[in-house]
Amino acid sequence: MSTSTPDPKAPPSELGDLLRYWRSVRGVSQLGLSFEAGVSQRQISFIESGRSAPGRDTLLTLAQTLDVPLRERNALLLAAGYAPVYSVAPWNAQEMHSVISALERVVRQHEPFPAVVMDRHWNVLMTNDATQNFFDCFIDMASREGPRNMLHLIFDPRGMRPFVADWDAVSRSLLQRVYRESVGHVVDAGTRRLLDELLAYPDVPRDWKTYQGSSAARTLPIIPIGFVSEGVVLRYFSMVTTLGAPENVAAQELRVECMFPVDDETEARHRQLLAAHSKQH
Numbered sequence: 001m002s003t004s005t006p007d008p009k010a011p012p013s014e015l016g017d018l019l020r021y022w023r024s025v026r027g028v029s030q031l032g033l034s035f036e037a038g039v040s041q042r043q044i045s046f047i048e049s050g051r052s053a054p055g056r057d058t059l060l061t062l063a064q065t066l067d068v069p070l071r072e073r074n075a076l077l078l079a080a081g082y083a084p085v086y087s088v089a090p091w092n093a094q095e096m097h098s099v100i101s102a103l104e105r106v107v108r109q110h111e112p113f114p115a116v117v118m119d120r121h122w123n124v125l126m127t128n129d130a131t132q133n134f135f136d137c138f139i140d141m142a143s144r145e146g147p148r149n150m151l152h153l154i155f156d157p158r159g160m161r162p163f164v165a166d167w168d169a170v171s172r173s174l175l176q177r178v179y180r181e182s183v184g185h186v187v188d189a190g191t192r193r194l195l196d197e198l199l200a201y202p203d204v205p206r207d208w209k210t211y212q213g214s215s216a217a218r219t220l221p222i223i224p225i226g227f228v229s230e231g232v233v234l235r236y237f238s239m240v241t242t243l244g245a246p247e248n249v250a251a252q253e254l255r256v257e258c259m260f261p262v263d264d265e266t267e268a269r270h271r272q273l274l275a276a277h278s279k280q281h
Helices: 012-026 030-037 041-049 056-065 070-079 094-109 129-136 150-155 167-180 189-199 249-253 264-280
Strands: 115-118 124-127 224-229 232-242 255-261
Touching: 012 041, 012 056, 012 070, 030 041, 030 056, 041 056, 056 070, 070 249, 094 115, 094 124, 094 249, 094 255, 115 129, 124 129, 129 264, 150 167, 150 189, 167 189, 232 264, 255 264
Parallel strands: none
Antiparallel strands: 115 124, 115 255, 224 232, 232 255
């Protein structure tokens, strides 16, 4: 156990409130957390009531056990009077150079199908050439103001919305994804703001939270999406990748989304579409 002494000026209840919040989010009792973390229930109770200040190592053990996202672990440390231990440098900082190089290789090797690197709020950070070329086959991507957000691109009536097949089902499923794929399964203020912005678009179903989808769709580990081109539906699914065992906030919040054709017909038409676009440009 760490022998570090927390800052006595830190609000005594703030840490307790945060720890109690994360137990509630994870549905873990004090006894259950005690068993999993190897920290006595009495000590956990004292921390939550403000009667005891945990050592830094103890606090990090509790956060690890509760699977608290790295950004929020820093908040726990600050509430206890300790300095943050996880870097909050931006995704393109020098310390992320090796990660960014690997991601560039991943998206490049996914040609000729779209691949996108996004942050926790679906803002586009990196793409391969196929992404720009594919969406340019439907709309003028250069005319869209930045920063680009993948969900806004899909929901915007001036974006890809008119070309999305089965809009009601797709929009409900995408809204559910925002919840399901939020970092640490926690909907933060930025995620709530994104949801509000998406729901402000026209023709967005309001019953998305209770949407079950078809029995066939519920058995799939992915969400299919179709785009209509010249009266033909090109059908795709996405695979989402996150970084394993990240040691800084930016790395944990990155996601790579790669689109794949569902069938041979879509793959053939996809290649034809990009070839035709290339000849025009």
